[in-house]
Amino acid sequence: MIYRTLIKKTLPRFLDTVSKNYRLIVPEQKGRETYTFRPYSGFSNVATEFLRTVIPPKQFFLPPKEGLFHISGTSDIEVGTEEEPFSIIFGLHSCDLHGIDILDKAFSYGGRDSFYWRRREKTGFIGLSCLPDKYCLCKSMHTDFIVDIYDLFLYTLDEVYLVSVRTALGDDMLRLCPDLFREPTEKEIAEYKDRIEERESMFTRIMDITNLADLLTLEYKSDVWEQYSHRCLFCGSCVMVCPTCQCFDIYDSTDLLTDITVRWRRWDACMRKDYALVTGGHNFRGARPERFRFRYLHKEIGFAEMHGKATCTGCGRCSETCPAGIDMVEVVRSIRE
Ligand code: SF4
Numbered sequence: 598m599i600y601r602t603l604i605k606k607t608l609p610r611f612l613d614t615v616s617k618n619y620r621l622i623v624p625e626q627k628g629r630e631t632y633t634f635r636p637y638s639g640f641s642n643v644a645t646e647f648l649r650t651v652i653p654p655k656q657f658f659l660p661p662k663e664g665l666f667h668i669s670g671t672s673d674i675e676v677g678t679e680e681e682p683f684s685i686i687f688g689l690h691s692c693d694l695h696g697i698d699i700l701d702k703a704f705s706y707g708g709r710d711s712f713y714w715r716r717r718e719k720t721g722f723i724g725l726s727c728l729p730d731k732y733c734l735c736k737s738m739h740t741d742f743i744v745d746i747y748d749l750f751l752y753t754l755d756e757v758y759l760v761s762v763r764t765a766l767g768d769d770m771l772r773l774c775p776d777l778f779r780e781p782t783e784k785e786i787a788e789y790k791d792r793i794e795e796r797e798s799m800f801t802r803i804m805d806i807t808n809l810a811d812l813l814t815l816e817y818k819s820d821v822w823e824q825y826s827h828r829c830l831f832c833g834s835c836v837m838v839c840p841t842c843q844c845f846d847i848y849d850s851t852d853l854l855t856d857i858t859v860r861w862r863r864w865d866a867c868m869r870k871d872y873a874l875v876t877g878g879h880n881f882r883g884a885r886p887e888r889f890r891f892r893y894l895h896k897e898i899g900f901a902e903m904h905g906k907a908t909c910t911g912c913g914r915c916s917e918t919c920p921a922g923i924d925m926v927e928v929v930r931s932i933r934e
């Protein structure tokens with residue numbers, strides 16, 4: 598690992614250069630307080646102070662809807678294999694890097710998902726440090742530090758970015774404009790250490806996850822699930838915005854004029870009523886409390902049993918997005934109490 602310094606005012610030149618060599622995706626402001634990842638269209642549109650996009654970066658590897666293959670009337674099958682350009686996503690915070698790490702594990706379990714990996718393998722990451730807001734939970738979830746899947750990571754200091762270069766791809770990007778990068782000074786390293794401490798003290802939202810898996814299992818029949826299920830609209834928004842929720846539905850549609858059938862996969866949400874509905878009309882989680890509880894149990898226990906870590910990265914999207922004002926910290930506190 599090597600470290601370099603990039604003067605802040607030269608970031609536009611760096612991103613311009615990167616965008617000429619790769620498809621560059623950047624955070625942009627979308628509404629008054631909302632952000633989205635979009636293809637780079639000039640530095641003036643890049644949001645460097647944003648905290649979270651509404652839709653997480655999973656959209657680039659697992660699109661909301663995609664055709665897996667199509668069958669023509671003569672029964673020729675064509676699998677979707679269109680070539681993806683190599684992309685760099687700029688501006689990923691540590692929670693979203695952890696989210697991608699979790700998706701990597703999920704889409705490798707029991708065999709690699711070729712549709713996911715064909716995009717994921719052609720994507721590099723430039724991470725960016727951030728400061729927490731009232732929704733951020735990453736400190737509680739131990740995802741407030743970066744996970745080793747980035748190529749470059751930019752720590753924001755006063756006048757410069759301290760750049761961590763982790764991979765050969767990161768080094769390639771630096772070599773596109775070598776005159777912009779230099780060795781960090783002792784003063785910059787000291788400032789970096791101060792910033793870490795300062796950031797630590799800024800977290801106001803804490804979720805106690807001590808023995809949480811045990812607690813959720815022991816409180817399987819708690820009234821809390823029933824209470825929250827009356828408030829929940831089961832709209833599925835919390836699932837759609839979650840960087841690690843990865844469930845999808847598979848369905849076919851046939852165009853009667855062209856006689857072409859497409860097999861689609863699209864995001865699905867365990868909160869939705871027909872999620873666990875099977876042929877014959879039986880619904881494995883038809884009751885509202887069952888659906889509400891399932892999401893918590895799967896996020897905190899189910900995935901951890903397979904991969905050794907919970908799937909909540911503490912990004913805060915679900916709490917910020919929920920139209921019923923349901924907050925995971927509050928739910929866990931209610932269970933604990
Ligand atoms: S976003 Fe809120 S209301 Fe909608 S399903 Fe999730 S918890 Fe329920």
Ligand code: SF4
Nearest residue numbers: 839909910912913915
């Ligand atoms: S459960 Fe909520 S806070 Fe946790 S990763 Fe998903 S959206 Fe973010």
